Amino acid sequence: MFDFTATYTDQYQITMSQVYFHRGMKNETAIFDYFFRKTPFGGGFVVFSGLEDLLETVQKLKFDDKDLKLLRDEGMDDEFLDYLETFRFTGTVRSAREGDLVFPNRPVVSVEAPIIEAQLMETLLLNTLNYQSLIATKAARMKLSAGDRTLVDFGLRRAPGTGGYSASRAAVIGGFDATSNVRSGRDYNIPISGTMAHSFVQRYDDELSAFRDFAAIRPHDCVLLVDTYDTIKSGVPNAIKVGKEMEKEGHKMKGIRLDSGDLAWLAKKSRAMLDEAGLGYVKIAASNQLDEHVIKSLLEQGAPIDFFGVGTSLVTGRPDAALDGVYKLSYANGEPRLKLSESVEKINLPDRKQVYRMLNEDGTLFGAEAVALQSENAPDHMYHPSEPGASMDLSGLQKEPLLSEVMKDGERLTQPKSLQEIREFSQGQVGKLPDEYKRFENPHIYKVGLSKKLKEVRDGLISDHKSRI
Numbered sequence: 001m002f003d004f005t006a007t008y009t010d011q012y013q014i015t016m017s018q019v020y021f022h023r024g025m026k027n028e029t030a031i032f033d034y035f036f037r038k039t040p041f042g043g044g045f046v047v048f049s050g051l052e053d054l055l056e057t058v059q060k061l062k063f064d065d066k067d068l069k070l071l072r073d074e075g076m077d078d079e080f081l082d083y084l085e086t087f088r089f090t091g092t093v094r095s096a097r098e099g100d101l102v103f104p105n106r107p108v109v110s111v112e113a114p115i116i117e118a119q120l121m122e123t124l125l126l127n128t129l130n131y132q133s134l135i136a137t138k139a140a141r142m143k144l145s146a147g148d149r150t151l152v153d154f155g156l157r158r159a160p161g162t163g164g165y166s167a168s169r170a171a172v173i174g175g176f177d178a179t180s181n182v183r184s185g186r187d188y189n190i191p192i193s194g195t196m197a198h199s200f201v202q203r204y205d206d207e208l209s210a211f212r213d214f215a216a217i218r219p220h221d222c223v224l225l226v227d228t229y230d231t232i233k234s235g236v237p238n239a240i241k242v243g244k245e246m247e248k249e250g251h252k253m254k255g256i257r258l259d260s261g262d263l264a265w266l267a268k269k270s271r272a273m274l275d276e277a278g279l280g281y282v283k284i285a286a287s288n289q290l291d292e293h294v295i296k297s298l299l300e301q302g303a304p305i306d307f308f309g310v311g312t313s314l315v316t317g318r319p320d321a322a323l324d325g326v327y328k329l330s331y332a333n334g335e336p337r338l339k340l341s342e343s344v345e346k347i348n349l350p351d352r353k354q355v356y357r358m359l360n361e362d363g364t365l366f367g368a369e370a371v372a373l374q375s376e377n378a379p380d381h382m383y384h385p386s387e388p389g390a391s392m393d394l395s396g397l398q399k400e401p402l403l404s405e406v407m408k409d410g411e412r413l414t415q416p417k418s419l420q421e422i423r424e425f426s427q428g429q430v431g432k433l434p435d436e437y438k439r440f441e442n443p444h445i446y447k448v449g450l451s452k453k454l455k456e457v458r459d460g461l462i463s464d465h466k467s468r469i
């Protein structure tokens with residue numbers, strides 16, 4: 001994880017904090033909720049990712065000497081700078097489990113802290129969780145298409161700057177198996193994997209010499225890129241030659257990689273040629289602008305592809321580019337808070353809350369969640385957030401509370417989870433979500449409703465505000 005200091009934020013967080021500080025609000029408790037309004041990719045779910053990175057950063061968040069000098073130069077006063085020098089996050093974070101499936105318009109993370117502290121972590125939280133959750137969701141969709149075939153992240157070169165670093169982590173949470181990104185592999189303990197570039201083959205006067213050299217130096221990990229000149233007439237025959245030579249030396253070539261043309265046709269043809277040559281163990285990798293739809297289509301065409309290398313669409317979250325997650329104030333100065341909006345769906349949910357997931361008897365997801373006040377029991381009935389009169393009976397369903405304390409008084413309460421643990425949990429959750437919510441076209445809408453009490457608090461505040469305008 002990169003080291004961030006507290007100036008990894010937007011200027012307005014610091015200027016608002018300066019006002020709170022000088023107006024005696026520094027120690028006032030505030031609650032902010034992180035949630036999003038729309039699932040990306042027209043999909044039915046989001047894979048929540050980034051929590052471990054966020055907690056690690058928040059726990060040690062502070063303004064260093066360079067930050068303080070900058071803020072002094074920017075005109076911040078001495079008294080406030082003295083406060084910032086001692087600034088640490090001392091609040092409570094309640095959160096969904098990383099890797100869990102999360103849905104629109106319900107809190108995913110709730111931060112309760114002295115208002116300046118909660119405010120100063122907003123941008124960091126949104127930057128971390130929005131991007132990683134977008135990428136983990138994209139990865140999970142590719143995993144749904146790829147099944148037990150191997151998915152490798154090739155995205156660093158196409159990523160939004162250093163975002164590629166955390167994209168590799170999020171990809172694993174979504175179900176990817178390995179990354180070509182060596183630094184992320186090092187820091188997050190992700191299996192590192194790779195083949196060769198066209199430039200390597202181009203460097204040699206002939207393809208066969210390039211393949212032979214690579215096999216000689218890397219006999220234990222030899223994947224040959226076969227499309228530089230002509231996949232079927234040159235690349236695959238040369239790979240077969242080298243594969244047979246490797247056998248004589250007691251080695252097994254790992255694979256070939258296809259990177260252009262009709263990948264289904266070429267994979268079938270290459271598979272037949274390799275099998276015919278007795279190289280049935282040589283795997284076929286494919287790359288070139290893959291995404292969940294192309295992978296699905298290739299496998300439906302019967303393409304015998306074992307590895308998919310994915311870059312651009314993974315790390316850019318194509319076509320959506322961002323998850324619209326927001327961080328909204330729901331409680332301050334001893335009172336629940338909300339922001340009015342023309343559309344009721346956009347009005348945030350006030351007060352301290354808990355989210356309950358409805359489960360079927362076998363533990364699979366029923367397809368509904370109720371947001372309630374933290375002070376009440378799991379509700380047996382929930383109300384549509386914006387359609388008056390629409391409600392749903394929840395009696396008889398198992399209800400699982402989803403937000404739990406992961407940080408208290410600025411200290412983590414849980415042991416950091418390994419990426420593999422998070423991945424396994426996430427894949428298990430995807431397995432429990434019925435197929436109708438996972439299909440790519442017009443997935444079922446997962447229902448999120450409000451308890452009666454929460455709806456009353458929200459509607460009461462709406463009337464109060466409207467009557468004051």
Ligand SMILES: Nc1ncnc2c1ncn2[C@@H]1O[C@H](COP(=O)(O)OP(=O)(O)OP(=O)(O)O)[C@@H](O)[C@H]1O
Pocket residue numbers: 259260261262263264265287288289290294297298301
């Ligand atoms: N059999 C197939 N079925 C569906 N999609 C495929 C199939 N084969 C390739 N694709 C996808 O179609 C797109 C083809 O892109 P494009 O035509 O630019 O590739 P190309 O011209 O073969 O490659 P390059 O321009 O690198 O030589 C890619 O996203 C690729 O993954």
Ligand SMILES: O=P(O)(O)OC[C@H]1O[C@H](OP(=O)(O)OP(=O)(O)O)[C@H](O)[C@@H]1O
Pocket residue numbers: 154155157158196197198199259287288289290309310311312313
């Ligand atoms: O298509 P993406 O999903 O983004 O996957 C990554 C792509 O990056 C590489 O190409 P590039 O042309 O950068 O390098 P190369 O010369 O090694 O092919 C690789 O060969 C893939 O085609």
Ligand SMILES: O=C(O)c1cccnc1
Pocket residue numbers: 154155180193194195196197287309311
């Ligand atoms: O190892 C590879 O084949 C690779 C890595 C990054 C991008 N494209 C391909």
